[in-house]
Amino acid sequence: MTFSMRRIRAIITKDWKDLLKNSYILVSILLPLGFAAMLSRMSTDDSSMLSMPINLALVMTGAFVQASMMAEEKERSTLRVLLLSPASTLEIMIGKSVLSAIITLIVVIGSILISGINIPELFYFSIMILLSLIIFISLGTIIGLISRTVMETSIVGLPILIIFTYGSMLSSMFNSPIIAESISYLPTENFSSALVSLQGSGGFAEIKWNLLNMLLWAIGSVILAKFIYGKRRLDK
Amino acid sequence: MKYQIEVNQLTKAFANKPALNGVSFQIKRGEIFGFLGPSGSGKTTMVKILTAQLLHTSGSVKVFGNDVRNLQNPEQMKRIGILTDNSGLYDRLTIYDNLELFCKLYNVDVKRIEEVLEEVNLLQDKKTAVKQLSKGMKQRVTLARAILHKPELLFLDEPTSALDPTNKQQIHTVLRKLNEAGTTIFLSTHDMQEAEDLCNQVAFLHNGTIVELDTPQSLRVKHGDSTINIRLKNGTSVTVGLDEAGSNAIRDYMNNGELLTIHSNEPTLGDIFIKLTGRALQ
Ligand SMILES: Nc1ncnc2c1ncn2[C@@H]1O[C@H](COP(=O)(O)OP(=O)(O)O)[C@@H](O)[C@H]1O
Ligand SMILES: [Mg+2]
Numbered sequence: 159m160t161f162s163m164r165r166i167r168a169i170i171t172k173d174w175k176d177l178l179k180n181s182y183i184l185v186s187i188l189l190p191l192g193f194a195a196m197l198s199r200m201s202t203d204d205s206s207m208l209s210m211p212i213n214l215a216l217v218m219t220g221a222f223v224q225a226s227m228m229a230e231e232k233e234r235s236t237l238r239v240l241l242l243s244p245a246s247t248l249e250i251m252i253g254k255s256v257l258s259a260i261i262t263l264i265v266v267i268g269s270i271l272i273s274g275i276n277i278p279e280l281f282y283f284s285i286m287i288l289l290s291l292i293i294f295i296s297l298g299t300i301i302g303l304i305s306r307t308v309m310e311t312s313i314v315g316l317p318i319l320i321i322f323t324y325g326s327m328l329s330s331m332f333n334s335p336i337i338a339e340s341i342s343y344l345p346t347e348n349f350s351s352a353l354v355s356l357q358g359s360g361g362f363a364e365i366k367w368n369l370l371n372m373l374l375w376a377i378g379s380v381i382l383a384k385f386i387y388g389k390r391r392l393d394k
Numbered sequence: 395m396k397y398q399i400e401v402n403q404l405t406k407a408f409a410n411k412p413a414l415n416g417v418s419f420q421i422k423r424g425e426i427f428g429f430l431g432p433s434g435s436g437k438t439t440m441v442k443i444l445t446a447q448l449l450h451t452s453g454s455v456k457v458f459g460n461d462v463r464n465l466q467n468p469e470q471m472k473r474i475g476i477l478t479d480n481s482g483l484y485d486r487l488t489i490y491d492n493l494e495l496f497c498k499l500y501n502v503d504v505k506r507i508e509e510v511l512e513e514v515n516l517l518q519d520k521k522t523a524v525k526q527l528s529k530g531m532k533q534r535v536t537l538a539r540a541i542l543h544k545p546e547l548l549f550l551d552e553p554t555s556a557l558d559p560t561n562k563q564q565i566h567t568v569l570r571k572l573n574e575a576g577t578t579i580f581l582s583t584h585d586m587q588e589a590e591d592l593c594n595q596v597a598f599l600h601n602g603t604i605v606e607l608d609t610p611q612s613l614r615v616k617h618g619d620s621t622i623n624i625r626l627k628n629g630t631s632v633t634v635g636l637d638e639a640g641s642n643a644i645r646d647y648m649n650n651g652e653l654l655t656i657h658s659n660e661p662t663l664g665d666i667f668i669k670l671t672g673r674a675l676q
Binding site: 164165167168169171172175176179180234235236238239240241242243244245246 | 468471484495496499500523
C-alpha cells in the first residue's frame, strides 16, 4: 500500500473546487445552520433537544455531503478512473473524507455558536465530536456506496437521518421498552447524554460508557465502510 | 519481452454465463490491435480484464510479460493509459481542472496539460466546464487524460462510438501520431472502417470467441472472391476473373478505348464479418 500526501491533496483540491459549484451540497451545509437558528428560538427543557443542532449538523452535513460526493463519483464513473490511476484505495478514501470532515466541523461549530449551546468540557467534547465525525463520515460513505445515484442517497439516507436525530422522540412515541432500549445504543443518544452529564459538571466517570459506545460505533462503521467499499466501488 | 500483451485460452463467465470463451492473442510493441465486435460481444469485458479491473475465470493474461494482477501496483499502472466506455469526467470542473487532478495523481508537470490539449485540439477551451462540451469534445478530453502521462500501452474502449466524422478524424490523427511515437494501442471498436484505417492486426469477436485474427490486408485477400470489376464508358459494368480470360478482356477493353474504371473486388472488414458470423457489426 502506497501513501502519498500529494495525491491526497490533489483529491481534496478537486473536491473543494467541485463543491463550490454544487448547489445540492451547499444547501446541505446551510440547512443545519438554519435549523440551529430556529431551535435557538424555541425554549425547551428536553435534554435531547439540547444537542439536536449538533446531531443535525453531523447527520445532514457529515453523512449526506459525504454520501452524495461518494455516490456521484460512482454514478459518473469517476471513481473507476481514480482507481485506475496510481491513487490507492486508502488515498482515495482519505482524500474523499477529509473535506467532508472539515466542512462538517465548521457547520458543527457554526451550529453551536448560533444555538448558543454551552460547552463545559472542551477536551471531552472534542473527543465526542471527533468520534461522531468518524461515525457519520463512514455512514455517509456507506450510504453513498450502496446508492446507485445521488438521488438515491436521500432515500437510503432518510431513515438513518430520522432514527439518529429523532431517536428519543421515536422512543417516547412508541412507548415500547425494546425500542427505547435499542435507541439508547445510538451514538447520537450517547452524545446527548454525555453532553448533559458534562453540562451538569460531570467528568470522565459519568461519560465513560457513552464514550465507549461512540468509540465502538466509530470502529464498527469504519470497518463496515471499508468492507462495502471493497464490494461496491466498481459497480455501475 | 516480445509481447506487450499475451492472452491464452482466456475465459470469463458472469454467473456461469460465458462472456469470453477460449480467447487467445498476442500484441507486439508498437502495434495497433483492433478488437472488433458488435455490442455485447465482450469488448468491454476484455478491456476490463486487461486493465485488472476484472479477474478472468480461467486461462492466462500477461501484460508487459507479467501476470495482469501485477498491474495493481501504482508503478505498473503508470505504464498504461485507459479510455473507458464512459468518460468519467468531473462535469462541473473545467477541462483544465480535470486534467490537473490527474497530473498530480500521476506526478506529471502541469505544463503537460497545454501540450496534450494542443494535441487533441482543445487548447482554446481549457477554461470551459466539461458539462458545456459536445460529446466529441468530451471524448477528446478523455483521450487527453488517458495520454497525459505518456503511457507505453493505451487501451481504448470504442473511442469514437457515436461521434461525428470530424471528431472521429481528429481522434484518429492523435492515435496515429501516438503510435508513430511508439505507443502500443489496444482498440476495441464496432466500426470496421476504423479498424481498417488504423489497425495492424484485427480480431473478430463473436459471442465471446475470436472467429478470425489477422492483418486487414490478409483478411481481405483471404476472403476476397478474386474478381475484378470493370466499368465501361457506355455505362455497363463487367466482372472478370484473375485469369487469362480476365486479362484478355481487360486488354481488349483498354485497346478499344472502352474502359472507364477498374477495381479489384476486395471485401471490406464489415463484409467479412457478416460472412463469418452472419451478423452485422452494429
Ligand atoms: N458485470 C456483469 N455482470 C453480468 N454480465 C455482464 C457483466 N458485464 C458484462 N456482462 C455480459 O457480458 C457480455 C459482454 O458484455 P460487454 O463486454 O460489455 O460487451 P461489449 O463491450 O462488446 O458491448 C454481455 O452479454 C453482457 O451482458
Ligand atoms: Mg462495451
